[in-house]
Amino acid sequence: MTTVSLIGPGRAGRSLAAALADAGCDVRDVLTRHDDVTSAARGVDVLVIATPDAAIAEVAARVRPEPDTVVVHLSGALGLDVLAPHPRRASLHPLVPLPSAEVGRVRLRSGITFAVAGDPVAAELAGVLDGNVVVVEDEHRAAYHAAACIASNHLVALMGQVERVATSAGLDLEAFVGLARAALTDVVELGPGAALTGPAARGDDTTLERHRQTLDPAEIPGYEAGVALARRLATERAVHDSAATDRCVTDGAETGATLALTSSDGAGRPEARAGGRRPRRAKVMRVVASAQEFSDVLDTERALGRSVGLVPTMGALHAGHIALVERATAECDVVAVTVFVNPLQFNDAADLAAYPRDLDADVAVARSAGASLVFAPPVEEMYGAQPARMASTVHVEGVSEGLEGASRPGHFDGVSTVVAKLFALSGRCRAYFGEKDFQQLAVVRRMVADLSIPVTIVGCATVREVDGLAMSSRNTRLEPGQRRAALALHRALRAGRTCVERGERDPVRVTAVMTAVLVAEPLVTPDYAVVVDPSTLECPTEVLGEVRLLVAARVGGVRLIDNESACASAAVSVRQDRVLVNTGEER
């Protein structure tokens, strides 16, 4: 287990401390730069300096170097020279905004990209956080960081201008947010050149002049800068398009290829990663109800050399699903979301009838999270006229039988059957499932392994509300008092985890600690609180290595589940509480 201390309890420092602790690191001290930091590098694998850039060199100089400790800074723009006294140095810069420690804690573990340099420990930490890495050496740091600032800070500043100008027309910013979001989706799907629209790109000077006449003079410099950038992009696009057309005509003449493939690498594949850009995605979001069409679309994408990500859902998409789609979008060229309320996994007809259905809303959410295909079949498309009469179903023995399987007989047979069908239709892909439904994830993993299904299962960390409640569509059914009481599930898991990490090896005693937290909350009726092996879901006789803690309880009429991992070899982690309450003015 990696031991980490930090200097700088600002937003970035606290986000990272909490995310690393969540990911199983042993987070020791979180110091401010005004503390005595002389010995901060002693006895830890990694010391992170999370202060503002201007203070990093001075803080690093005050820390006594330790031969084995890697000192890491979080700056995007600075090289490793600012950590000069330390023999092992690295930088780790998350490419994600961290508006608060609570949001940052989740975002840092959502499959983002980290820019790293120096000691390989930086890339390892990124891996612990489930991130991707790009290596940015010192000479490119400033340009890299300028690009990052334009993508985040300048974009936000532009939206500030949108708000001011909108206000002058008597409108709220809200009216323009959808427009901005759609434009950004187009940038992701098509690239900036093809996504550009509007009068500057069209050369419509009359309209631009009309804008200038009405704008507050203080807005003009910003507006002109935007017009200049749009014109530059439009010119670059025109040059690129004419070159692509020339190439296409030449290729077509030589190979007989059709002109439909406007950009090709000459081998018939679409332009893939020229300049590091992802392949272009379909401009339009496709929504298909036919299983054959779904299958055909994904076959075509793969034939064009694109990787496929699949996010199976039952709709009612919330932040937890968005995190899955965003992760899939970051890792795959094409992302399909399935929206199917699967009757086979409901054992209560009333529950099935009451399940929320709003396909338009789901399509909008899936699209804005980066998906380009939604498969929303009617029941008969999946199961014929009588779902209950299916002759072939999938039963995964063992993992599907206890816990949720015990309280919802047949539920996991329904899940594994529909997921097997979706995988058969989608073909080779990466499929994303939330760890929130940990038993479901274990069942799907087992089924894929046993049946050699060519799908890679990606488990994604549970997305939580700021106060720790796991995101679930059921949360909306909780009344305010029940909503507060529901936090007992997360508290119970935290208590169980602390107990394991403090050295308790008897699963019965860990269970007792979690149950005690649940029963202490009058509105909560516990169903189970258990310690299990993460892959078999069997209760071990002794807590060794990594285990999973699972709880289920009723809060009012709503049944909630949650889970968390704990590592028996972990050192004391109660310090995490300190991390979360700390506040500071730094980074």
Ligand code: PAF
């Ligand atoms: O987790 C869900 O939403 C469903 O169980 C799944 C995996 C989409 C199967 O219907």
